[in-house]
Amino acid sequence: KTFTVTNNCGYTVWPGILSAGNSPAALDSTGFALAPGESRTMPAPHGWSGRLWGRTFCSTDPAGRFACATGDCGSGRLDCAGNAAKPPATLAEFTLDGSGGMDFYDVSLVDGYNLPMLVTPRGGVTGENCAPTGCMVDLNGKCPAELSVASPAAAGGGGVACKSACEAFGSAQYCCSGEYGNPNTCRPSAYSQFFKNACPRAYSYAYDDATSTFTCASGDTSYDITFCPSTASVKSVGSDHGMVYAGGAQLVSSSPRVAAKTWLPPGVIVVGVAVQKDILQSGVQSKADQSPVTVADYGSQILVSLVLKMEAPASSSFSMVAEEDSEELRKEGAEEILENITELVNETIVDDGTYSIYFSKEGILSAIDDGKSEGGPSGRHWVLDPIDGTKGFLRGDQYAIALALLDEGKVVLGVLACPNLSLGSIGNLNGGSSGDQVGALFSATIGCGAEVESLQGSPAQKISVCSIDNPVEASFFESYEGAHSLRDLTGSIAEKLGVQAPPVRIDSQAKYGALARGDGAIYLRFPHKGYREKIWDHAAGSIVVTEAGGLVTDASGNDLDFSKGRFLDLDTGIIATNKQLMPSLLKAVQDAIKEQNQAASPL
Numbered sequence: 001k002t003f004t005v006t007n008n009c010g011y012t013v014w015p016g017i018l019s020a021g022n023s024p025a026a027l028d029s030t031g032f033a034l035a036p037g038e039s040r041t042m043p044a045p046h047g048w049s050g051r052l053w054g055r056t057f058c059s060t061d062p063a064g065r066f067a068c069a070t071g072d073c074g075s076g077r078l079d080c081a082g083n084a085a086k087p088p089a090t091l092a093e094f095t096l097d098g099s100g101g102m103d104f105y106d107v108s109l110v111d112g113y114n115l116p117m118l119v120t121p122r123g124g125v126t127g128e129n130c131a132p133t134g135c136m137v138d139l140n141g142k143c144p145a146e147l148s149v150a151s152p153a154a155a156g157g158g159g160v161a162c163k164s165a166c167e168a169f170g171s172a173q174y175c176c177s178g179e180y181g182n183p184n185t186c187r188p189s190a191y192s193q194f195f196k197n198a199c200p201r202a203y204s205y206a207y208d209d210a211t212s213t214f215t216c217a218s219g220d221t222s223y224d225i226t227f228c229p230s231t232a233s234v235k236s237v238g239s240d241h242g243m244v245y246a247g248g249a250q251l252v253s254s255s256p257r258v259a260a261k262t263w264l265p266p267g268v269i270v271v272g273v274a275v276q277k278d279i280l281q282s283g284v285q286s287k288a289d290q291s292p293v294t295v296a297d298y299g300s301q302i303l304v305s306l307v308l309k310m311e312a313p314a315s316s317s318f319s320m321v322a323e324e325d326s327e328e329l330r331k332e333g334a335e336e337i338l339e340n341i342t343e344l345v346n347e348t349i350v351d352d353g354t355y356s357i358y359f360s361k362e363g364i365l366s367a368i369d370d371g372k373s374e375g376g377p378s379g380r381h382w383v384l385d386p387i388d389g390t391k392g393f394l395r396g397d398q399y400a401i402a403l404a405l406l407d408e409g410k411v412v413l414g415v416l417a418c419p420n421l422s423l424g425s426i427g428n429l430n431g432g433s434s435g436d437q438v439g440a441l442f443s444a445t446i447g448c449g450a451e452v453e454s455l456q457g458s459p460a461q462k463i464s465v466c467s468i469d470n471p472v473e474a475s476f477f478e479s480y481e482g483a484h485s486l487r488d489l490t491g492s493i494a495e496k497l498g499v500q501a502p503p504v505r506i507d508s509q510a511k512y513g514a515l516a517r518g519d520g521a522i523y524l525r526f527p528h529k530g531y532r533e534k535i536w537d538h539a540a541g542s543i544v545v546t547e548a549g550g551l552v553t554d555a556s557g558n559d560l561d562f563s564k565g566r567f568l569d570l571d572t573g574i575i576a577t578n579k580q581l582m583p584s585l586l587k588a589v590q591d592a593i594k595e596q597n598q599a600a601s602p603l
């Protein structure tokens, strides 16, 4: 069990450490220097409690006395030797092996702020509230004038730290002392709110316990303490490889019952993906270069699973069946991609602002592996395709982020975010937008119907499949990629049915979404022999269609079975349409298949 202190700041930081009086042992240092990029690991003694902070702008004067502009411990030396930090300073506080076999930790701004800091548990990482905490943001530039600490030591003379209201004004009200000495009378102030808004997980005033204390099962959980956790990323959003997740699909909530709609509170979170816009704009990536889409794919998976885990009740076990795992990323040569994913994910989280969480590279790998579940017939499992239609994504055409929830082998809810699909009908435009608002979010809860809303958050509207009952008026969707569907078979089915319109070819589960709102009447999917369908390619799409009043079956008319694990073991193909057309469609499908089999094996 260890503490690893890392300095990601662009300047030297001098960590200071103070063990509590009742600590059974001290750490092996009370103060040292960390150059930019440097880190130091120390054993974490059983039962240790104390605090750790970063000193900045330190120097030794001609008389040999060491002092710092912020976080100074007054020892006159590099080591703090039992002295505390002079406020303001961001503090990481620990009590290891506390009650119930738990470690308790927090990042506190109660004594003010001097630099961004993050504490990330690593290793065991179990417990209801075992998660990274800290303050990622650089508050020195934003600090209210009456709290700001300026120093000539700072380049440009800007603020180097930000005082707490208690320190700045000394009143009982801000310090939670005297008659304000209890949680009922000492309330958040406008000043504590400034800190809380910027850093929701950090302590902002003395009685801010409810949202600020974190706990991990003691076991062998180690802790990473990082100064300036996001390095340049906070400032360089959009530059570099130019990937920014914008917009957001609203996901989540796994209340024990699938309560209709509770998982679609307005503006919940992320997964909207605007990455491909940047890919196209950057123009430098050749189409053959798969790395941007790879980064986006993994990034999307991590962000969705993060939101699911954060919003799920702590007691429920988390299981997710998702397309990606970390195997490729652990191989030699994948370092750069892993670096890019880490940066993309952390930038997105900072930008979104809902969570103060920072992912290390190891954290990224293990978060991806959250998606390794096998699913199956019992329990609840999330099913995720982080970017469905990767080819469409690269082309700037249709793709979808597809999330579903399986309960006892049945799909009970589905969300389909289609960032490039117009909010209005696509009619016969072969997937192009008809000029109106782009970005559609489909959702469906079992027994409650299906809806669409704009990805930017317009009110949701109920949708239903079209009511065409004459195949002559019908059009059909199929894969954009010729290699994904047997086009002579789908052509022959359409012909037998009497469909006149040419096929509408679009990528991804956007087809299910478009079908569910009546843009077309039929979806035909007949992969080449031997191709095994994955559940994440159909779970969300199929419930959106069935809740919109449609039917989704295999080529024999059987419902899709999502209870068999990661694959949908089925016969031949998948068809979807409305109830009126299904009987004649099934007949056409079976006739066409029979005909094809006869042609393949003539007597």
Ligand SMILES: Nc1ncnc2c1ncn2[C@@H]1O[C@H](COP(=O)(O)OS(=O)(=O)O)[C@@H](OP(=O)(O)O)[C@H]1O
Residues within 6 Å of the ligand: 323, 385, 387, 388, 389, 390, 391, 392, 478, 479, 480, 481, 482, 483, 484, 485, 506, 507, 508, 509, 527, 528, 531, 534, 537
């Ligand atoms: N050979 C073959 N046959 C059938 N299907 C395949 C095949 N290969 C892949 N896939 C899966 O198809 C997903 C893309 O969906 P579509 O085929 O509907 O769209 S597209 O035409 O490929 O754009 C695509 O999803 P993503 O990998 O998430 O993009 C694949 O899971």
Ligand SMILES: [Mg+2]
Residues within 6 Å of the ligand: 385, 387, 388, 389, 536, 537
């Ligand atoms: Mg897919």
